[in-house]
Amino acid sequence: MSEQPVIEARGLDLTFETNDGPVQALRDINLSVAKGDFVSFIGPSGCGKTTFLRVVADLEQPTAGTITVNGMTPEAARKARAYGYVFQAAGLYPWRTIGGNIRLPLEIMGYSRDEQRRRVAEVLDLVELTGFEKKFPWQLSGGMQQRASIARALAFDADILLMDEPFGALDEIVRDRLNEELLRLWAATSKTIGFVTHSIPEAVYLSTRIVVMSPRPGRITDVIESPLPRERPLEIRDTKEFIEVAHRVREGLREGMSDAV
Amino acid sequence: MRRSAIPVLTVVAVIFSLWYIACVPMNGQWTRDQAQRAGEELSFPTLVADTMSQDRPRLPAPHQVAVELWNSTVVEEATGRRGLWNTGSLSNRSLIYHGWVTLSATLLGFAFGTGMGILLAIGIVHNRAMDQSVMPWAIASQTIPILAIAPMIIVVFNAVGITGIIPKAIISAYLSFFPVVVGMVKGLRAPEVMQLDLMKTYSATRAEVFAKLRWPSSMPYLFASLKVGIAASIVGAIVGELPTGAVAGLGARLLSGSYYGQTIQIWSALFAAAILAASLVGLIGLIQRITLKRMGMAQ
Structure with a gap:
């Protein structure tokens, strides 16, 4: 882990100009994410966790401070196709089949037809959707659609995966299953993952590091290195270590709330 | 059914x-x-x-109109001195002939109006200056009574030697571009912010965003506009036939009918126009169903 960090933010500020005056979405964010990390951002709504992810993805511009992604500016990283982004909703195009949706980034990035076919088959297998290539999104359940959207983000070779509450709209049973799958995927692909959530168990179960944030202004209150092993069966959630980490996250969240009020 | x-x-x-x-x-x-x-x-x-x-x-009673419609189409072409059967070309006394004259101007005008409407909508969605400036003019253009402007278009084109189908098609296009602009601006802006952000994360060009996202998203809006547009096109073509001295077309039949007090002729021309409009709208509906079904977007 002596390589340069994949994501490095120094003194990052972001202020939105709204009709009600400026709103400070991020204040003095300092964070560095190493290659292969699974970093969760957790906090109440308005704490800037999504905004930070969007800054990394060059979808928002910081007002002060510096940020590098793979050693480049976020814009250069976006143009170099350094990351895949998974949004809260699957956002599949209804007029494209599942295969067609996964092919979308590949078409834009100019992969050959054969390469497109190969990669679509590969990522469909990775998210366990083989056989659904020719189905339209409305023929799939919400969980399957979200898996297809993850496959879409994996289809091209980005080594960073940014996920903005990807399982927020799903029920807990489906969510558990997708969490397990995501860990398996992460182990299989050795990608660096940035994951926004507001579920404490989800954050603790998935992450190697948990970034606890608090709102008004959005800032980091705690960064927790998880003592849990990389290999994590669902039962790990009943262990003492897991409960301790979850407790620390909860404390961090409570602290952030109390100085905001 | x-x-x-x-x-x-x-x-x-x-x-x-x-x-x-x-x-x-x-x-x-x-x-x-x-x-x-x-x-x-x-x-x-x-x-x-x-x-x-x-x-x-x-x-006129409904059966009189029906009989007139039958006589001035099938009977006229089959048995008339100038009919299709006897001369090999459509009779200028038949509604098929006049309907075709109107239909050809309608289709040309519709194609022209739709094309212009789509181009304007693309401009409005992609260019801030056009977004600010074009819409008020498009709306203003529709507040001018078409009956007032149609004769002027005919006269102006006549003066430069353009007669026949073109001036009528232009009047027709003038009426039909508007619903297409309004519908397509809405349609091309239909993609959600998230879908546009997704395209940005792929560093897609504007042309790619248009071809892969905005255009397919706008399809339901396009067909809704086309249905309104084709009906407006027929009205435009008929209005365009009125000031030309009642030479040919359903508009000419309406006008000559009113000159000579031939109410049955007026009503049968009206019905011919209505049948024409209904078939065209139905045809667009059919294309819509097939297209959206192939796109997997059928409701």
Whole structure:
């Protein structure tokens, strides 16, 4: 882990100009994410966790401070196709089949037809959707659609995966299953993952590091290195270590709330 | 199909009965005047029968219009001296001929109007200056009565030697581009912020965003606009035929019918126009269903 960090933010500020005056979405964010990390951002709504992810993805511009992604500016990283982004909703195009949706980034990035076919088959297998290539999104359940959207983000070779509450709209049973799958995927692909959530168990179960944030202004209150092993069966959630980490996250969240009020 | 047939037929039956009933007071005065002049006593059944078989009624009965439609299409072409059967070309007395004249101007104008509407919408969505400036003009263009501007278009084009189908198609396009602009601006802006952000994460160019996201998203809006647009196109083509001195087309039939008090001719031309419009709208509906089904977007 002596390589340069994949994501490095120094003194990052972001202020939105709204009709009600400026709103400070991020204040003095300092964070560095190493290659292969699974970093969760957790906090109440308005704490800037999504905004930070969007800054990394060059979808928002910081007002002060510096940020590098793979050693480049976020814009250069976006143009170099350094990351895949998974949004809260699957956002599949209804007029494209599942295969067609996964092919979308590949078409834009100019992969050959054969390469497109190969990669679509590969990522469909990775998210366990083989056989659904020719189905339209409305023929799939919400969980399957979200898996297809993850496959879409994996289809091209980005080594960073940014996920903005990807399982927020799903029920807990489906969510558990997708969490397990995501860990398996992460182990299989050795990608660096940035994951926004507001579920404490989800954050603790998935992450190697948990970034606890608090709102008004959005800032980091705690960064927790998880003592849990990389290999994590669902039962790990009943262990003492897991409960301790979850407790620390909860404390961090409570602290952030109390100085905001 | 059968479920929708009964209500539709019921409404049609009600309209036809009201129409027949209306014929009696509308045309009765003329029958009574004739009877009085001849010094005859007029019984009610005779009065009713006469109101539905006059040569120049104020309101022709439905069967008179139907017979006229049949005679001026099939019968005229099959047996007329200038009909298709005897001469090999359409008779200038037949509604098929006049309908075709109007249809060709309609289709040309519709194609032109739709193309212009789509181009303007693309400009409005992609260019801030056009976004600010074009819409007010498009709206203003539709507030000018078409009846006022149509003769001027015909005259101006005539002066530079362009006659026939082009000026009519331009009037037709003038009416049909507007619904397409309004619908397509809405349609091309239909993609959600998230879908546009997704395209940005792929560093897609504007052309790619257009081709892969905005254009497919706008399809339902496009078809809705086309249906309004084609109906407006027919109105435009018919209005364009009025000031040309009633040479050819359904508009010419309407005008000459009114010159000579041929109400039956007017009504049959009206019905021909309505049938034409309904078939075109139906055709677009069919294309819509096929397209959206192939896109997996059928409701």
